[in-house]
Amino acid sequence: MKWLKAALATVLTLLIIYALNRTFGIVPALGPFLSPYEGFWRNGEQVGDFESEELTLHGLQQPVQVRLDSLRIPHVFAQNDHDLYFAQGYLTAKDRLWQMEFMTHAAAGRLSEVVGDMALEMDRYQRRMGMLESAKASLKKLQANPKSRLAMDAYSAGVNAYISQLSPADYQVEYKLLHYKPEPWSPLKISLLLKMLAMDMTGYSDDLRMTNVLRKYGPEVIKDLFPDYPFREEPIIPEGIKPDFTPLPVPPTPADFMAQALSHALERQKPENLGSNNWAVAGTKTANGYPLLASDPHLGLSLPSIWHAIQLHAPGVNTFGVTIPGAPGVGIGFNEHIAWGMTNVGADVLDWYEITFKDSTFQQYRHNDQWKPVRLVVEEIKVKGGGTVVDTVLYTHHGPIAYLPNETAFRSRNTPVGHALRWTGHDTQNELLALYEINRSQNFPEFRKAITHWAAPAFNFVYADSSNIAIVSNGLFPLKWTGQGKFLLNGANPTHDWQGWVPMDQVPAVLNPDRGFVSSANQTPVSPKDYPYYLGSSFAGYERSARINQRLTSMTQATPDSFRLLQTDTYSFVPKNVLPTLLQLIDQASLTAEQKRVYQTLASWNYHYDANKIAPSVFEEWWQNFAQAVWSDEFPADQFKAPARDRLVQMILQEPTARWFDDVTTPIKETMADLANATFRAVADSAASGEEKEWEWGHAKNSNIRHLAQLPGFGQKLYSGGSANSINALNGSHGPAWRMVVQMGPTVKAWGVYPGGQSGNPGSPFYDNQLEDWQKGNLHQLLFLRSAEDRPEQTGVVWKLKGK
C-alpha cells in the first residue's frame, strides 16, 4: 500500500511535469512559459532599462561606438567595414532575433520545425518553388565577391555573438511560447531573406487563369479585355522620351500554343494593393532650391516591424535608413550625398512551362526534339513532434516542377504532366553588393553602376542628390517577345524559353526630366511606343500615380512637409472616374427615403477616403459588388482572371452596351443600369440598416497590424484613412511600411516613421512606439550624425563595444 501510494504520487507528478514541459499544438509549454524565473514574465522592458555601458564582444577588431537616440535607433561608428557589419548584426539580433529567424525559416520551408505539421503544406510549397535551392545557388555568387562576403560573414558573426550571450530566460518571448531555441546565424539565411523579398514582390502569376480565359473565349476577347497597355496610364518614364540606346533584337513570336486544360495550380494571385510610392522633385520646385525625395514602400504590415532603422558610419561610408532585419547594409535611405527609395516594378518575371515526360518514371522530359534528364532534389522537412517528411522535387532546365495536376497522383507516380517554373528569383546576382555600393555612392553614375548588381525583385529606384533626380526601373528582365508568358508556355519548344536578358544599361530610366519631377507607384514603367522590350502587361492601376503626378505638377516651393502631406493623401481617382456615371444610372424616383440618403452621401463625396466618412465604405462595397456582378458569371474567380479595373472603367465610360454586362446565368438580358441599380439598392439597404459607426471607413475597412506569427494580443487594430488606390495605400493589413522624406543639399536632412518600433519585443515600449505617429501621418526627424562626436546631447545612451 505504501509503495502504491508513493508510485502513484511520483508517476502523477512526473506526468504533469512532462506535460507542462512540452507544447500541444498551439498550447505552449506552460511550465517554462509561465515560470517567472525563465518564462514570459522576464521579457518585460522599460524605457529606463537602456543604459550606457561597455560590452566585450569576441570577434570585433577595433572598438566600436554605438549611440542610441530617443527612438532607440542605433548610430554605429566603426573603424572598418568588418566591425561595422559585425555591430549591425549584433544590434539587429538584439532587437529582432526571433523575427529574423522566423522569416528565414518561412523562406526555407522550415516552419514545421517550430510550429508543427500545421505548416507542412506551406513548407512544401516553399521547397517546390525552389526557395532553398536557389538561396544556396545565390549564396555562392554572394560569397564570390570579397565585399559582400565580408559583409555577410561579419554580420553573421555579430548575430552569433549576440546568440552566444543568451540564457533561456533571455530568449525573446516567441521562442518561449513555441518552446524552441535560436540556432546559429549563417550567410545562407541572408541569401534566404533576399529570396523571400523576391518571392513577396514577384512570386505570383496569372498565367493559368489567363490560359483558361484564352481556352474559353479565344484570342479576340483576350485582345479586347486584357490589352497589353491600359486604357488610362501615366507611365513612370514620361511619354515621348525615346530610348538613347541600340536595342538587342527581340525574339520572334512563335506559332500559337495553347496549354492543356488545368483546373488548378500552385499559383499565387497578384494582390491588388501590393504597391508602393516614391518620387523626387528637382530644386527648381522646392523652397530651399535643392531636390526633395520621398519613398513609402507598401507591404503586408506586421509586428515586429518589417523594417529596422540604423545609421552606419565607418571610413568611406555614412548611411542611414531602414534595413531588412537579418541582412547587412541599408535598404532604403540616404547618405551624405544621395538618397534613394524603391517601389516594386511588377514586371512579368515568373512563367510556367508545360512539361512532356517520356514515360511514367519521370526521368526524362521533351525539349528541342530530345529527351533530357530531370534532376531530382530530395527535400527533407522536419516536423516538430513528428518525424521528417521527405519530398522529391523534379528540376528541368527551366526550373522546378512545382505542380503536378493531382497531388495523390504525384505521390503514386503516375502523373503524365506537370509545369515547370521559370522565375528570376532563381537567377543569381549579388543584391548585397548592390546595397553595399549604393550605401557608398556619391553621384548618379556610381549609383547606376551599383544597381546593376540588383537582379530580383526588380525595383523602381528613385534617386536624388543635391542637383539631380532620376528614376530607374532596374532588375533582371527576361528578353521576351510581346506577350510571352501571358499564358502557360510550352516547355518542349525551345523558342518558348527565355532568350536572354534586357541589358542593365537599357532598362527604363530617366534623369532630370523636363517636368521637374520623377515618380513611381507600380504603374507601367514605360509606354511600349517609347521602349523596345516587353516587360509585362499587368501593372498596378494608374490611379495612385495620377494623383502623385497631379500634385507634383502643381507643386512649387515644396518643403519636406508638403511631401509628408502628400504621403498621407487619401484621394482616389477610382470614384472620381466612375462614380458620377454610376450615380446617373440610378433610378432615383424608385428609391426609398433611406436609399436616397445613401445616394446623397455618395453624391456629395469629395473622393477622399477619410477615416470618419461613410461614403468611402459605401462606394467600395458598391464598386466591388458591381464589378462582381459584371464579371463573376463569365469569369468565376476560382478558375479565371477577371479583366482589370481599368478595362471595366473604360467599359462604363465608353461601352455601356458591352455584352459583358448581361448576366448569362439568367434568361433575361441585363443592362449596365440594371446591374448598377440592383447592386446600389442592396448596398444602400445594408448601409442604412447598419450601425453608423461600423460604416465609418476607418472601421469598415478593418485595418489592422498583426503579429508576424498571428498571435492574438500582440497586434493592434488601426483606425486610419486611405485606400488601395490612394497615395496613403492603407488597406486591410497592407500599407506604407516606411515613410521617408529626404531634403538634399549641403546638409542632408531626413524624416521618417514606420508602423511599429525598433524593438521586436512585445513587452517593450519600443515595440510599437511609432505606431500612433504613423497613423496620424506624423514624421520624426531622423538624427543624421556626421561623426561620432556630432551633437552628443541628442543621444542619451552610448554603448562602447570592444573585442576580446
Add this chain to the structure above:
Amino acid sequence: MLFLLILLLSLIAQLFLPWWSLAVVCFLIAAWKARHGGHAFLAGFGAIALLWLGAALFWHFASEGILTERVAAMMTASSTILLFVATVALGGLVGGLSAMSGFYVRRALG
C-alpha cells in the same frame, strides 16, 4: 521549517536551473523533513506559489505590465489577474505534488 527550506533552496535552484528543478528540490526536502503527506503538499504548494507570485509581481511592475496584458489577451484570459492566478496555481501544484511524492517515497522506503 519545511516551508522555509523549500522556499530558500528552490529559489536558488530556479535562479540557475530550468523551472522543473523546483520539483527536485521539493521532492528531496519533503522526503527529509515532511511529517505527513498533507504537510508536504501544503508546504510545497505554499512555498512555490509564494515564490512564483512574488517573482511574477516583481517583473510585472518592473516593466509596467505591457507584456502581461498582451499575453493575457493572447491566452484569451479576460484579465491579467487570471494570468497571475494560473501562474501561481501551476507553480504551486507542481511544488505541492512533488513534495508529497517525496514524502511518500521516503515512507515507502521505511
